[in-house]
Amino acid sequence: MAIKEELKEEVKEEGGGRDELEALDALEKEAAEYNKDAEIDRILKAFKLDAYAVLDLQPGVPESEIKLCYRKKSLLIHPDKTSNPRAPDAFDRLKKAQTELMDEKQRTTLDECIADARMLLMRERKLTVDSEEVKNPDKDFREAWRRKTVEVLIDNEQRRRKQIKAQMQEEGREQRKVDEEVETRKRRRDHEVQWEQTREGRIGSWRDFQQKAKEEPGKKKKKMKVLG
Numbered sequence: 001m002a003i004k005e006e007l008k009e010e011v012k013e014e015g016g017g018r019d020e021l022e023a024l025d026a027l028e029k030e031a032a033e034y035n036k037d038a039e040i041d042r043i044l045k046a047f048k049l050d051a052y053a054v055l056d057l058q059p060g061v062p063e064s065e066i067k068l069c070y071r072k073k074s075l076l077i078h079p080d081k082t083s084n085p086r087a088p089d090a091f092d093r094l095k096k097a098q099t100e101l102m103d104e105k106q107r108t109t110l111d112e113c114i115a116d117a118r119m120l121l122m123r124e125r126k127l128t129v130d131s132e133e134v135k136n137p138d139k140d141f142r143e144a145w146r147r148k149t150v151e152v153l154i155d156n157e158q159r160r161r162k163q164i165k166a167q168m169q170e171e172g173r174e175q176r177k178v179d180e181e182v183e184t185r186k187r188r189r190d191h192e193v194q195w196e197q198t199r200e201g202r203i204g205s206w207r208d209f210q211q212k213a214k215e216e217p218g219k220k221k222k223k224m225k226v227l228g
Helices: 003-013 018-045 050-054 064-078 085-104 104-124 139-197 197-214
Strands: none
Touching: 018 064, 018 085, 050 064, 050 104, 064 085, 064 104, 085 197, 104 139, 139 197
């Protein structure tokens, strides 16, 4: 029997009335809201680049566990199920984390970062894969591993952003080059059009000149008298 039902039975056996049962329901709702608020707070405080941390899962879990975990948590904190104003943000972050872990490429990248963090931590502590601390990690090792994972993920994200920035700058240079070539071709076309539009005028001027030359065949230039 569920705890709620057991408590209700106890209230009835002790002669409690409707008020006591309503108070019990109110306490249950309050507890449920507390759990929702606590989970929303946990999700928003989790390192968002680590999808495992957002879902509160250990690396390497099967897809079935990822799906099950997401369903439970999404039902718990769904914006339609709670009045917490931060629920939409938490729900979106939860959904994004689940999507990343269900994507094989993204999950592989995350797993590699976590493995790199473990290796870096082992080097710092001068440990090997056969070390007891590595084979049976305690709370201290796991927390240090998680912190190192955060460092690795931040470093990867910074490098990714630099690559994107460099790519955008290169694309910008290429685009400017294309724009300049387009502008050069446009100016050339405009010049050709303008030249063609003035063609009749130039031909007409030449014809007028030729006509005048024919009309005055005997006219000669007056020679200048040389003094001296």
